[in-house]
Amino acid sequence: MAGIELPGSDGVSARRQRNIALLVAGTFFMEILDGTILTTAAPQIGRAFRVASVDVGVAITAYLLTLAVLIPLSGWITARFGARRVFLTAIAVFTVASILCAASPSLLLLTLSRVLQGVGGAMMVPVGRLAVLRVTKKGDLIRAIALLTWPALAAPVIAPLAGGVITTYASWHWIFLINVPLGLIAFLAARVLVPGEEPLRPAALDWAGLWLSCSALGLLVLAASLLSAPVPDWPALLALASAGAALGGLAVRHLRRARHPLLDLDALRIETFRVAHAGGWMFRLTISAVPFLLPLLFQDAFGWSPVLAGSLVLALFAGNMAIKPVTTPLLRRFGFRRVLLSATTGAALSMALAALLTVETPVVVIVVLMVFSGVVRSVGFTGYNTIAFADVGHGQMTAANTLASTLQQLAAGFGIACGAIALRAGSALVGADALGALGAGSEAFRIAFLLLALLTVPAVVEAWRLSPGAGENIRPSRQG
Template identity: 35%
Template sequence: MESTRTQRYLPWIVATALFMEQLDSTIVNTGIPAMAASLGVTPLSLKAVVTSYILSLAVSIPISGWLAERYGSRRIFLIALGLFTVSSVLCGLAPNASLLVAARVPQGVAAAMMMPVGRSAVVRTFPKSELLRVMNFIIIPALIGPLLGPTVGGLIVHWLSWRDIFFVNVPVGLAALWLGRQFMPDYRTESPPPLDVVGLVLFGSGVALLSWLLEVFGEHTIPALQMTVLLLLSVVLLLAYGWHATQVPFPLLRLDVFKVRTFRISVLGGFVTRLGIGGLPFLLPLLYQLGLGLPAWESGLLMMPAAASAMFMKVMSSRLLRQFGYRQVLIVNTVLIAGGIATYSLIGPGASVWAIIPLGLVLGLFNSLQFSSLNTMAYADIEGADASMASTIASTLQQMSLSFGLAVASLVTVFFLADLPQSDHAAVTRALHHGYITMSVLTLVSSLAFWGLRKNDGESVSKGTPAQHEGEPRQSELS
């Protein structure tokens, strides 16, 4: 009975936490000008409000799995929820820019703990035959959060105060805390390994430096030579961690999880796919506002159809994966996403919103199916004991892919826009069209990764039966 109650409410708890995290990562950008005016500083100086959150998030994700194994998934998840809620209140009450930035750091740390720990608990609570249905439910906030963030943030700033952007998290966080205390399972390891401090320093500093460089990319605030040196340093730190992980018995992130083929293809192939998809929240407002000359509020509303269709696809994805299999769905769907992104190159000045809305609806369907497929196939052959490590690695790379996607979109935009005047809507639109084609080609290339899948891969999730390959052991047994 207790297990049934946990299975009933756990998806709601994790989905609520994910929605807060995803919404908070995008909603703040809209309020930066209002925050700057209220606090008496320049908008550029408040860039740290965003970067401090992203940096603390990137650095803290890798340690979340170890903390959950050491102190229990229930305790760490509840502490993260409480810290996120309290930090949100502190952000809303901040009297100056320095304290606002300081309050964003623990908020990022808390966000880093919530999703990997929550997703690991889901993988360990539900049988694989139920995983697709549950993940379909949980992944919806990840799809609609970034799309709703700019719109909701704009409405809150327009009608209320920028401080209410942070106070929105309070009732949601309290509800999640109440549910978490009642129904969050407590998974832990009896004899947890020691913390890999050297690995934490190498990987954490490498990821933090890389995330910061990607966040400030395109702002021309750092000389090119200095940017290149710092980029090389971040790569060296990450490579040093890769070597270190092979030399110690208990590394921070166990890279041997990548020996599971379905996990490797899902995470690494999905990383490249997200580069193209991750650039859309940056490119679409540019097309709508600079290319088509639409006001910000109308631009925000044009992001809504994709969120609506994403929720609808959760009903269809299970049937599609059951009928066609992960390999065929991911190959075909990635090509369709690339085609959808390329279609935006046909949208120009004078285009009717009734031509844009169907495109948003269709692309929302494709994106939803893609994320549902990637996020469930990753765990198809992962054993319960490796669920926490796999979730931590997947969350780390997903966060990095989103930062990379925005950076790539920024690079493409700067390259094609060059010094074009923003008042020349036709020229700006043509330049953005080249950007969409570039991101489309990048997404198309990522489909090649999914050719490495086999026909029956993922059937333990889509059909509830272990995939059987003739003359081949199960994936979890491969080395």
């Protein structure tokens, strides 16, 4: 919105602008941390509820997919009720849901509580960002955005080890209870810092698009949970999957025809955007499954402690961050096509190599593999995120950004489900009780990682088919 002064930026001191940005960054950190911290704690939660560790994945999936579904809705709600009111409500919902998660006596209630927690998280992220933008002057935007970026980098790095430490020295309940004092502090700070505003009158909400999208995703998640069960209920699974696919088709048809759709799909007609969210979607799907499966492999199959498992997964995210300063020079030197082709091929290779891990594998070899996996993950994410908007016009940018955020969050959510399904498939191939005995599940994990490697191949093909000059208009110059 070049040339338009953001509402509310006048009359807010630089110190207050910074404090609001720090507040919102803190809530982002909670939201992102809760998306990944359960992976290391899954075995302990599974034992508490007397279910397999892999079944806990449904609670992670439900949270991530709730975030994805409600991202498009957050903008309309903010315009209708005001950023301050929605942000305060989101913090309260997230905090109360965290208490319910800790008090859950079963996996079903934990999953439902995670859905409620996802509702709060989905409102905190975009609404909090908007609150920052509205009080920040143009000259301070770079500093404010930098503050909002660090949680996305730090939270995934801290989550595996934090989950391992909490479950080892306390209990899995504290993963959620720790949000309570943080939520109370954030709520009180938001009441003082975030200025009020007059609500707007947005266009009528696309209720049909919202209902079709939510119903389709809900049915597909239920189908995925049945597919990952030890003995799937095939009639129910097929019925849910068919209904979900049918409603998904109707949702796409509606979104293409509606005057004010919940999601504008026009950006998918642009090659670079389509590749970033077609092959890129499969890349994100399989890459998101890896941090879910690794802690289960280290704990359930190898018998290692949660702290050791979390520390090893930490190496994956360390590789993710270590390569960040090099990604721009890589894009400058080799271009998007070759970088994405290398990243997707490297990701598939890292999954195939993970299938070779055994309890006898030296820890240093595992760390090297984790770092390599983190490197290709980071390079791929940076390449896809950058090229996605290379050819998107200024007038399409807002709608394309919302669509991109939704698709990326969907890939992360379904990635956990994909990992659970792949592990169950491996278990079925090597024996129904393979996951029940310590060390016996190594073969099941081997098959799961090989399946993920195969699922990454479409992303490799999409990158190979990308036009050689794709993204040249935004490719960093050699002098820059």
